[in-house]
Amino acid sequence: MNYEFNWFYVQKSLPDLFDGLLVTLQLTLWANAIGLVFGFLVALGMMSKIKLITWPLTIYIEFFRCTPALIQLVWFFFCVPIIFNVWWSGYFMGILALGLNLAAFNAEAYRAAIQAIPHSHSDASVALGLNAFQRIIHVILPQALILALPVLITNGIGIFQQSALVALISVEDLMYQGRYISTQTFRPIETLTTVALIYFAVSFPVSQAVSYIERRTKRLLAN
Template sequence: MNYTFDFQSVSYGPLLDGLIVTLQLTAAANLIGIILGFPLALMIMSRIADIRVPAMLFVEFFRCTPAIVQIVWFFYCVPMLFNVFLGSMTMGILALGLNLMAFNAEAYRAAIQGVPREQLDAGIALGLNPLQRTLYIVLPTAIRASIPVLLTNGIGSFQQSALVAIVAVQDLMYEAKTLATETYRPIETFTIVALVYFAVSFPVAQIVGFLERRRQLVTG
Protein backbone atom coordinates (compact mmCIF):
# COMPACT_ATOMS: atom_id res chain seq x y z
CA MET A 1 0.00 0.00 0.00
CA ASN A 2 1.61 3.25 -1.19
CA TYR A 3 -1.09 5.58 0.09
CA THR A 4 0.23 8.55 2.08
CA PHE A 5 -2.08 9.90 4.75
CA ASP A 6 -2.47 13.66 4.87
CA PHE A 7 -4.98 14.81 7.46
CA GLN A 8 -3.75 18.39 7.15
CA SER A 9 -5.30 18.61 3.70
CA VAL A 10 -8.77 18.22 5.19
CA SER A 11 -10.58 21.52 5.81
CA TYR A 12 -12.31 21.36 9.17
CA GLY A 13 -14.49 24.45 8.65
CA PRO A 14 -17.12 22.78 6.45
CA LEU A 15 -17.16 19.73 8.72
CA LEU A 16 -17.83 21.96 11.73
CA ASP A 17 -20.66 23.67 9.85
CA GLY A 18 -22.07 20.26 8.97
CA LEU A 19 -21.78 19.09 12.58
CA ILE A 20 -23.81 22.09 13.73
CA VAL A 21 -26.56 21.20 11.25
CA THR A 22 -26.44 17.57 12.41
CA LEU A 23 -26.81 18.60 16.04
CA GLN A 24 -29.71 20.89 15.14
CA LEU A 25 -31.41 18.02 13.32
CA THR A 26 -30.86 15.70 16.24
CA ALA A 27 -32.10 18.21 18.82
CA ALA A 28 -35.27 18.99 16.84
CA ALA A 29 -35.99 15.31 16.17
CA ASN A 30 -35.52 14.43 19.84
CA LEU A 31 -37.80 17.28 20.87
CA ILE A 32 -40.53 15.84 18.66
CA GLY A 33 -39.88 12.27 19.74
CA ILE A 34 -39.75 12.95 23.47
CA ILE A 35 -42.78 15.26 23.64
CA LEU A 36 -45.11 13.45 21.24
CA GLY A 37 -43.99 9.93 22.06
CA PHE A 38 -45.85 9.94 25.39
CA PRO A 39 -49.33 10.84 24.06
CA LEU A 40 -48.76 8.34 21.25
CA ALA A 41 -48.06 5.67 23.88
CA LEU A 42 -51.32 6.57 25.62
CA MET A 43 -53.15 6.24 22.30
CA ILE A 44 -51.63 2.79 21.76
CA MET A 45 -52.92 1.73 25.18
CA SER A 46 -56.38 3.20 24.64
CA ARG A 47 -59.38 0.88 24.91
CA ILE A 48 -61.01 2.69 21.98
CA ALA A 49 -60.14 0.86 18.77
CA ASP A 50 -60.52 3.96 16.58
CA ILE A 51 -57.71 5.56 18.60
CA ARG A 52 -55.58 2.49 19.30
CA VAL A 53 -55.44 0.95 15.82
CA PRO A 54 -54.22 4.03 13.86
CA ALA A 55 -51.63 4.69 16.56
CA MET A 56 -50.38 1.10 16.38
CA LEU A 57 -50.20 1.26 12.58
CA PHE A 58 -48.23 4.50 12.80
CA VAL A 59 -45.71 2.94 15.18
CA GLU A 60 -45.36 -0.26 13.18
CA PHE A 61 -44.86 1.66 9.93
CA PHE A 62 -41.96 3.67 11.30
CA ARG A 63 -40.46 0.72 13.16
CA CYS A 64 -40.71 -1.71 10.23
CA THR A 65 -39.48 0.45 7.34
CA PRO A 66 -35.94 1.76 6.84
CA ALA A 67 -35.31 5.32 7.98
CA ILE A 68 -33.73 6.14 4.62
CA VAL A 69 -36.98 5.19 2.85
CA GLN A 70 -38.95 7.39 5.24
CA ILE A 71 -36.66 10.37 4.59
CA VAL A 72 -36.86 9.95 0.82
CA TRP A 73 -40.64 9.49 0.99
CA PHE A 74 -41.11 12.71 2.95
CA PHE A 75 -38.80 14.64 0.64
CA TYR A 76 -40.30 13.49 -2.67
CA CYS A 77 -43.81 12.20 -1.97
CA VAL A 78 -45.26 14.72 0.49
CA PRO A 79 -44.99 17.64 -1.98
CA MET A 80 -46.55 15.54 -4.76
CA LEU A 81 -49.37 14.03 -2.71
CA PHE A 82 -50.31 16.92 -0.43
CA ASN A 83 -49.00 19.94 -2.35
CA VAL A 84 -46.93 20.89 0.70
CA PHE A 85 -43.51 22.29 -0.06
CA LEU A 86 -41.11 22.55 2.84
CA GLY A 87 -37.36 22.94 2.98
CA SER A 88 -35.16 19.86 2.97
CA MET A 89 -34.08 20.62 6.54
CA THR A 90 -37.71 20.69 7.71
CA MET A 91 -38.47 17.46 5.86
CA GLY A 92 -35.46 15.82 7.47
CA ILE A 93 -36.55 16.93 10.92
CA LEU A 94 -40.08 15.62 10.36
CA ALA A 95 -38.90 12.25 9.09
CA LEU A 96 -36.37 11.75 11.89
CA GLY A 97 -38.73 13.16 14.52
CA LEU A 98 -41.67 10.92 13.59
CA ASN A 99 -39.36 7.92 13.40
CA LEU A 100 -38.05 8.67 16.88
CA MET A 101 -41.57 9.36 18.11
CA ALA A 102 -42.59 5.80 17.19
CA PHE A 103 -39.65 4.21 19.00
CA ASN A 104 -40.05 6.45 22.05
CA ALA A 105 -43.74 5.57 22.23
CA GLU A 106 -42.79 1.94 22.76
CA ALA A 107 -40.35 2.96 25.49
CA TYR A 108 -43.03 5.03 27.19
CA ARG A 109 -45.59 2.24 26.85
CA ALA A 110 -43.31 -0.22 28.63
CA ALA A 111 -42.63 2.34 31.34
CA ILE A 112 -46.34 3.12 31.79
CA GLN A 113 -47.12 -0.55 32.20
CA GLY A 114 -44.50 -0.64 34.95
CA VAL A 115 -46.13 2.08 37.05
CA PRO A 116 -47.09 0.44 40.38
CA ARG A 117 -50.80 -0.05 40.83
CA GLU A 118 -50.48 1.29 44.36
CA GLN A 119 -49.54 4.74 43.04
CA LEU A 120 -52.62 4.85 40.83
CA ASP A 121 -54.81 3.71 43.71
CA ALA A 122 -53.33 6.48 45.85
CA GLY A 123 -54.20 9.00 43.16
CA ILE A 124 -57.78 7.75 43.08
CA ALA A 125 -57.95 7.98 46.87
CA LEU A 126 -56.78 11.59 46.67
CA GLY A 127 -59.61 12.36 44.26
CA LEU A 128 -57.47 12.89 41.17
CA ASN A 129 -59.29 12.52 37.86
CA PRO A 130 -57.76 10.39 35.03
CA LEU A 131 -56.02 13.38 33.42
CA GLN A 132 -54.51 14.46 36.72
CA ARG A 133 -53.35 10.90 37.48
CA THR A 134 -51.70 10.78 34.07
CA LEU A 135 -49.94 14.14 34.49
CA TYR A 136 -48.90 13.86 38.13
CA ILE A 137 -48.31 10.13 38.59
CA VAL A 138 -47.91 8.25 35.30
CA LEU A 139 -45.94 10.85 33.32
CA PRO A 140 -43.15 11.53 35.88
CA THR A 141 -42.75 7.84 36.70
CA ALA A 142 -42.72 6.81 33.04
CA ILE A 143 -40.17 9.45 32.09
CA ARG A 144 -37.78 8.42 34.86
CA ALA A 145 -38.08 4.75 33.95
CA SER A 146 -37.61 5.34 30.22
CA ILE A 147 -34.67 7.79 30.35
CA PRO A 148 -32.02 5.16 29.41
CA VAL A 149 -34.05 4.03 26.39
CA LEU A 150 -34.80 7.62 25.36
CA LEU A 151 -31.09 8.44 25.47
CA THR A 152 -30.26 5.32 23.47
CA ASN A 153 -32.88 6.28 20.88
CA GLY A 154 -31.41 9.78 20.85
CA ILE A 155 -27.99 8.36 19.97
CA GLY A 156 -29.63 6.40 17.19
CA SER A 157 -31.29 9.51 15.79
CA PHE A 158 -27.95 11.34 15.87
CA GLN A 159 -26.38 8.57 13.83
CA GLN A 160 -29.36 8.19 11.49
CA SER A 161 -29.27 11.92 10.76
CA ALA A 162 -26.42 11.13 8.34
CA LEU A 163 -29.08 9.75 5.99
CA VAL A 164 -30.48 13.22 5.26
CA ALA A 165 -27.38 13.88 3.16
CA ILE A 166 -29.08 12.01 0.32
CA VAL A 167 -31.74 14.77 0.10
CA ALA A 168 -29.13 17.56 0.07
CA VAL A 169 -29.35 18.62 3.71
CA GLN A 170 -25.92 20.08 4.40
CA ASP A 171 -25.20 18.04 7.49
CA LEU A 172 -21.90 16.50 8.57
CA MET A 173 -22.10 13.61 6.11
CA TYR A 174 -23.08 15.88 3.21
CA GLU A 175 -20.13 18.18 3.89
CA ALA A 176 -17.83 15.17 4.24
CA LYS A 177 -18.91 13.76 0.87
CA THR A 178 -18.38 17.14 -0.78
CA LEU A 179 -15.00 17.61 0.86
CA ALA A 180 -13.83 14.10 -0.02
CA THR A 181 -14.75 14.71 -3.66
CA GLU A 182 -12.96 18.05 -3.79
CA THR A 183 -9.77 16.99 -2.00
CA TYR A 184 -9.56 13.37 -3.23
CA ARG A 185 -8.99 12.42 0.42
CA PRO A 186 -11.93 10.16 1.30
CA ILE A 187 -9.98 8.06 3.82
CA GLU A 188 -8.91 11.04 5.91
CA THR A 189 -12.25 12.82 5.58
CA PHE A 190 -14.48 9.90 6.55
CA THR A 191 -12.09 8.80 9.29
CA ILE A 192 -12.46 12.22 10.87
CA VAL A 193 -16.23 12.07 10.45
CA ALA A 194 -16.37 8.63 12.07
CA LEU A 195 -14.36 9.94 15.01
CA VAL A 196 -16.73 12.90 15.36
CA TYR A 197 -19.77 10.63 15.49
CA PHE A 198 -17.96 8.44 18.02
CA ALA A 199 -16.91 11.41 20.15
CA VAL A 200 -20.51 12.59 20.44
CA SER A 201 -22.15 9.18 20.86
CA PHE A 202 -19.70 7.52 23.25
CA PRO A 203 -20.21 9.84 26.27
CA VAL A 204 -24.00 9.52 25.95
CA ALA A 205 -23.68 5.73 25.75
CA GLN A 206 -21.64 5.79 28.95
CA ILE A 207 -24.34 7.84 30.66
CA VAL A 208 -26.92 5.27 29.55
CA GLY A 209 -24.80 2.47 30.98
CA PHE A 210 -24.41 4.34 34.27
CA LEU A 211 -28.14 4.94 34.55
CA GLU A 212 -28.89 1.30 33.79
CA ARG A 213 -26.46 0.08 36.47
CA ARG A 214 -27.86 2.58 38.96
CA ARG A 215 -31.39 1.49 38.20
CA GLN A 216 -30.46 -2.19 38.68
CA LEU A 217 -28.94 -1.37 42.07
CA VAL A 218 -32.03 0.53 43.16
CA THR A 219 -34.51 -2.10 41.95
CA GLY A 220 -32.29 -4.98 43.02
Protein backbone atom coordinates in the same frame (compact mmCIF):
# COMPACT_ATOMS: atom_id res chain seq x y z
CA MET B 1 -1.35 -0.43 -0.20
CA ASN B 2 0.63 2.35 -1.85
CA TYR B 3 -1.27 5.28 -0.33
CA GLU B 4 0.25 8.37 1.24
CA PHE B 5 -1.88 9.95 3.94
CA ASN B 6 -2.25 13.70 3.84
CA TRP B 7 -4.31 15.38 6.55
CA PHE B 8 -3.69 18.95 5.39
CA TYR B 9 -6.99 19.34 3.56
CA VAL B 10 -8.95 17.81 6.43
CA GLN B 11 -7.39 20.25 8.90
CA LYS B 12 -8.14 23.10 6.53
CA SER B 13 -11.77 21.96 6.24
CA LEU B 14 -12.42 21.46 9.97
CA PRO B 15 -14.54 24.65 10.23
CA ASP B 16 -16.86 23.29 7.52
CA LEU B 17 -17.08 19.94 9.30
CA PHE B 18 -17.97 21.65 12.57
CA ASP B 19 -20.62 23.72 10.78
CA GLY B 20 -22.04 20.43 9.53
CA LEU B 21 -21.88 19.00 13.05
CA LEU B 22 -23.90 21.96 14.30
CA VAL B 23 -26.62 21.20 11.74
CA THR B 24 -26.54 17.53 12.75
CA LEU B 25 -26.94 18.42 16.44
CA GLN B 26 -29.83 20.77 15.63
CA LEU B 27 -31.57 18.03 13.66
CA THR B 28 -31.00 15.60 16.53
CA LEU B 29 -32.36 17.98 19.18
CA TRP B 30 -35.51 18.80 17.21
CA ALA B 31 -36.10 15.14 16.33
CA ASN B 32 -35.70 14.18 19.99
CA ALA B 33 -38.13 16.90 21.06
CA ILE B 34 -40.74 15.43 18.68
CA GLY B 35 -39.85 11.88 19.65
CA LEU B 36 -40.11 12.46 23.39
CA VAL B 37 -43.39 14.39 23.36
CA PHE B 38 -45.25 12.68 20.53
CA GLY B 39 -43.91 9.28 21.55
CA PHE B 40 -45.46 9.69 25.01
CA LEU B 41 -48.81 10.74 23.53
CA VAL B 42 -48.76 7.74 21.20
CA ALA B 43 -47.97 5.45 24.13
CA LEU B 44 -50.95 6.83 26.05
CA GLY B 45 -53.15 6.28 23.00
CA MET B 46 -51.94 2.69 22.73
CA MET B 47 -53.10 2.09 26.30
CA SER B 48 -56.66 2.92 25.25
CA LYS B 49 -59.27 0.19 24.89
CA ILE B 50 -60.86 1.98 21.93
CA LYS B 51 -59.80 0.20 18.75
CA LEU B 52 -60.53 3.28 16.66
CA ILE B 53 -57.59 4.88 18.48
CA THR B 54 -55.23 1.94 18.84
CA TRP B 55 -55.43 0.63 15.25
CA PRO B 56 -54.15 3.80 13.49
CA LEU B 57 -51.43 4.18 16.13
CA THR B 58 -50.41 0.54 15.71
CA ILE B 59 -50.14 1.03 11.94
CA TYR B 60 -48.06 4.17 12.51
CA ILE B 61 -45.68 2.43 14.92
CA GLU B 62 -45.25 -0.67 12.79
CA PHE B 63 -44.72 1.36 9.62
CA PHE B 64 -41.90 3.39 11.12
CA ARG B 65 -40.37 0.42 12.93
CA CYS B 66 -40.54 -1.97 9.98
CA THR B 67 -39.36 0.24 7.11
CA PRO B 68 -35.86 1.68 6.60
CA ALA B 69 -35.31 5.22 7.85
CA LEU B 70 -33.82 6.06 4.46
CA ILE B 71 -37.07 5.15 2.68
CA GLN B 72 -39.06 7.22 5.18
CA LEU B 73 -36.82 10.24 4.71
CA VAL B 74 -36.87 10.08 0.91
CA TRP B 75 -40.64 9.47 0.90
CA PHE B 76 -41.27 12.56 3.02
CA PHE B 77 -38.98 14.68 0.88
CA PHE B 78 -40.38 13.66 -2.52
CA CYS B 79 -43.93 12.40 -1.87
CA VAL B 80 -45.36 14.75 0.77
CA PRO B 81 -45.04 17.82 -1.51
CA ILE B 82 -46.84 15.99 -4.33
CA ILE B 83 -49.65 14.57 -2.18
CA PHE B 84 -50.31 17.57 0.09
CA ASN B 85 -49.04 20.37 -2.16
CA VAL B 86 -46.69 21.70 0.54
CA TRP B 87 -43.12 22.66 -0.23
CA TRP B 88 -40.96 22.55 2.86
CA SER B 89 -37.18 22.59 3.02
CA GLY B 90 -35.10 19.44 3.23
CA TYR B 91 -34.05 20.54 6.72
CA PHE B 92 -37.67 20.61 7.93
CA MET B 93 -38.52 17.35 6.17
CA GLY B 94 -35.49 15.74 7.79
CA ILE B 95 -36.64 16.85 11.23
CA LEU B 96 -40.17 15.62 10.57
CA ALA B 97 -39.14 12.20 9.25
CA LEU B 98 -36.53 11.60 11.95
CA GLY B 99 -38.86 12.86 14.68
CA LEU B 100 -41.74 10.61 13.66
CA ASN B 101 -39.36 7.67 13.32
CA LEU B 102 -38.02 8.26 16.81
CA ALA B 103 -41.50 8.76 18.27
CA ALA B 104 -42.53 5.30 17.06
CA PHE B 105 -39.63 3.66 18.91
CA ASN B 106 -40.03 5.87 21.97
CA ALA B 107 -43.73 5.04 22.15
CA GLU B 108 -42.90 1.38 22.74
CA ALA B 109 -40.35 2.33 25.41
CA TYR B 110 -42.92 4.54 27.15
CA ARG B 111 -45.61 1.87 26.92
CA ALA B 112 -43.37 -0.74 28.55
CA ALA B 113 -42.48 1.77 31.28
CA ILE B 114 -46.13 2.71 31.89
CA GLN B 115 -47.10 -0.95 32.17
CA ALA B 116 -44.32 -1.43 34.73
CA ILE B 117 -45.78 1.24 37.04
CA PRO B 118 -47.59 -0.48 39.93
CA HIS B 119 -51.39 -0.16 39.77
CA SER B 120 -51.36 0.92 43.42
CA HIS B 121 -49.85 4.24 42.34
CA SER B 122 -52.79 4.96 40.04
CA ASP B 123 -55.23 3.85 42.70
CA ALA B 124 -53.59 6.18 45.22
CA SER B 125 -53.78 9.12 42.81
CA VAL B 126 -57.49 8.44 42.25
CA ALA B 127 -58.00 8.29 46.02
CA LEU B 128 -56.29 11.68 46.32
CA GLY B 129 -58.84 13.15 43.92
CA LEU B 130 -56.55 13.73 40.93
CA ASN B 131 -58.27 13.91 37.56
CA ALA B 132 -57.03 12.03 34.50
CA PHE B 133 -54.81 14.88 33.27
CA GLN B 134 -53.26 15.38 36.70
CA ARG B 135 -52.58 11.65 37.03
CA ILE B 136 -50.79 11.66 33.68
CA ILE B 137 -48.66 14.73 34.46
CA HIS B 138 -47.87 14.11 38.13
CA VAL B 139 -47.91 10.31 38.45
CA ILE B 140 -47.51 8.49 35.13
CA LEU B 141 -45.15 10.78 33.20
CA PRO B 142 -42.42 11.19 35.88
CA GLN B 143 -42.23 7.45 36.58
CA ALA B 144 -42.40 6.51 32.89
CA LEU B 145 -39.54 8.91 32.14
CA ILE B 146 -37.35 7.40 34.86
CA LEU B 147 -38.03 3.82 33.80
CA ALA B 148 -37.71 4.49 30.06
CA LEU B 149 -34.81 6.96 30.25
CA PRO B 150 -31.99 4.55 29.24
CA VAL B 151 -33.94 3.38 26.19
CA LEU B 152 -34.95 6.93 25.28
CA ILE B 153 -31.34 8.12 25.38
CA THR B 154 -30.19 5.09 23.37
CA ASN B 155 -32.86 5.86 20.77
CA GLY B 156 -31.66 9.47 20.77
CA ILE B 157 -28.11 8.35 19.99
CA GLY B 158 -29.48 6.20 17.18
CA ILE B 159 -31.30 9.15 15.63
CA PHE B 160 -28.11 11.23 15.90
CA GLN B 161 -26.36 8.61 13.80
CA GLN B 162 -29.28 8.15 11.39
CA SER B 163 -29.37 11.90 10.81
CA ALA B 164 -26.45 11.31 8.41
CA LEU B 165 -29.11 10.17 5.92
CA VAL B 166 -30.30 13.76 5.41
CA ALA B 167 -27.16 14.33 3.33
CA LEU B 168 -29.03 12.47 0.56
CA ILE B 169 -31.64 15.24 0.40
CA SER B 170 -28.97 17.97 0.32
CA VAL B 171 -29.12 19.05 3.95
CA GLU B 172 -25.67 20.37 4.78
CA ASP B 173 -25.06 18.26 7.87
CA LEU B 174 -21.81 16.63 8.98
CA MET B 175 -22.08 13.76 6.50
CA TYR B 176 -22.90 16.11 3.63
CA GLN B 177 -19.86 18.25 4.41
CA GLY B 178 -17.64 15.19 4.73
CA ARG B 179 -18.79 13.76 1.42
CA TYR B 180 -18.36 17.11 -0.32
CA ILE B 181 -14.85 17.67 1.07
CA SER B 182 -13.76 14.12 0.21
CA THR B 183 -14.83 14.52 -3.42
CA GLN B 184 -13.27 17.97 -3.75
CA THR B 185 -9.91 17.00 -2.22
CA PHE B 186 -9.77 13.37 -3.41
CA ARG B 187 -9.02 12.41 0.21
CA PRO B 188 -11.93 10.12 1.17
CA ILE B 189 -9.97 8.06 3.71
CA GLU B 190 -8.77 11.02 5.76
CA THR B 191 -12.04 12.96 5.48
CA LEU B 192 -14.51 10.15 6.17
CA THR B 193 -12.34 8.80 8.98
CA THR B 194 -12.45 12.23 10.59
CA VAL B 195 -16.23 12.35 10.14
CA ALA B 196 -16.57 8.90 11.75
CA LEU B 197 -14.39 10.01 14.67
CA ILE B 198 -16.56 13.09 15.21
CA TYR B 199 -19.70 10.93 15.32
CA PHE B 200 -17.93 8.60 17.75
CA ALA B 201 -16.71 11.49 19.94
CA VAL B 202 -20.30 12.67 20.38
CA SER B 203 -21.97 9.26 20.73
CA PHE B 204 -19.52 7.49 23.04
CA PRO B 205 -19.85 9.77 26.11
CA VAL B 206 -23.63 9.63 25.80
CA SER B 207 -23.57 5.82 25.59
CA GLN B 208 -21.48 5.74 28.76
CA ALA B 209 -24.02 8.03 30.42
CA VAL B 210 -26.74 5.53 29.46
CA SER B 211 -24.84 2.74 31.22
CA TYR B 212 -24.50 4.91 34.32
CA ILE B 213 -28.20 5.82 34.28
CA GLU B 214 -29.16 2.15 33.91
CA ARG B 215 -27.09 1.22 36.97
CA ARG B 216 -28.59 4.09 38.97
CA THR B 217 -32.13 3.17 37.89
CA LYS B 218 -31.64 -0.45 38.93
CA ARG B 219 -30.37 0.63 42.34
CA LEU B 220 -33.29 3.04 42.81
CA LEU B 221 -35.82 0.36 41.85
CA ALA B 222 -34.13 -2.14 44.15
CA ASN B 223 -34.59 0.28 47.06
